[in-house]
Amino acid sequence: xxxxxxxxxxxxxxxxxxxxxxxxxxxxxxxxxxxxxxxxxxxxxxxxxxxxxxxxxxxxxxxxxxxxxxxxxxxxxxxxxxxxxxxxxxxxxxxxxxxxxxxxxxxxxxxxxxxxxxxxxxxxxxxxxxxxxxxxxxxxxxxxxxxxxxxxxxxxxxxxxxxxxxxxxxxxxxxxxxxxxxxxxxxxxxxxxxxxxxxxxxxxxxxxxxxxxxx
Ligand code: AP5
Ligand code: ZN
Numbered sequence: 001x002x003x004x005x006x007x008x009x010x011x012x013x014x015x016x017x018x019x020x021x022x023x024x025x026x027x028x029x030x031x032x033x034x035x036x037x038x039x040x041x042x043x044x045x046x047x048x049x050x051x052x053x054x055x056x057x058x059x060x061x062x063x064x065x066x067x068x069x070x071x072x073x074x075x076x077x078x079x080x081x082x083x084x085x086x087x088x089x090x091x092x093x094x095x096x097x098x099x100x101x102x103x104x105x106x107x108x109x110x111x112x113x114x115x116x117x118x119x120x121x122x123x124x125x126x127x128x129x130x131x132x133x134x135x136x137x138x139x140x141x142x143x144x145x146x147x148x149x150x151x152x153x154x155x156x157x158x159x160x161x162x163x164x165x166x167x168x169x170x171x172x173x174x175x176x177x178x179x180x181x182x183x184x185x186x187x188x189x190x191x192x193x194x195x196x197x198x199x200x201x202x203x204x205x206x207x208x209x210x211x212x213x214x215x
Contacts, residue, residue: 001026001080006178007109009167010116011199014132017084019207027076030084031064033130054157056166065095088175103192106182107210109199113168120164124153138203
């Protein structure tokens with residue numbers, strides 16, 4: 001199963017990816033997590049990505065496309081993968097298509113901007129694994145600690161309100177056109193399913209809606 005998760009920053013892509021990767025036994029490929037890992041490790045990629053990420057802007061298509069193409073060639077992607085945060089521009093989607101990658105499902109998680117801003121301030125993250133929590137909607141078992149490792153949770157640098165607003169603007173301008181792009185492809189390609197779920201419902205309800213629509 002090859003899945004793309006589409007949705008605004010904070011729509012719940014990472015949260016749902018956690019469930020879907022277990023259910024379908026496929027790896028999660030989160031470009032955001034990969035970039036945060038590179039920043040933490042102080043690599044060249046991390047240095048190039050940091051300024052764009054801190055400003056809520058996109059990292060260049062060239063860098064991201066190279067990163068994803070290399071990642072999906074790895075052994076654990078043979079039976080499929082879940083793309084979380086990629087593609088984010090029409091150029092990235094075209095690159096995937098011209099690389100001959102056949103996608104089975106595009107899942108759009110729909111959440112209005114007003115809800116997003118409320119959510120981001122309460123998000124807490126375990127950066128090493130990409131696991132995310134919310135102080136109200138999805139609290140960790142022990143306050144401020146990751147459920148699995150017990151390590152400290154942090155607030156992401158780009159979750160400040162002014163950066164969230166910039167990320168939403170970038171989403172509307174550059175990523176939202178992918179909704180039309182993939183709906184059109186799903187009409188032409190029989191093996192490609194496009195589904196939309198209401199991302200304002202409870203986390204478990206969003207999960208159930210995805211599973212029931214995916215079949
Ligand atoms: P990335 O890490 O992908 O960030 P994003 O798309 O902005 O999405 P988020 O991770 O913020 O949100 P999410 O949808 O995963 O939501 P989550 O599940 O955490 O990218 C970061 C940056 O990297 C970009 O800005 C860009 O600079 C760069 N980048 C990455 N990919 C790129 C690409 N392809 N091209 C160019 N640049 C790229 O949930 C959010 C919060 O809400 C959590 O606290 C969660 O617990 C809570 N929550 C989730 N679901 C619900 C629910 N149903 N009800 C209530 N709360 C919920
Ligand atoms: Zn995420």
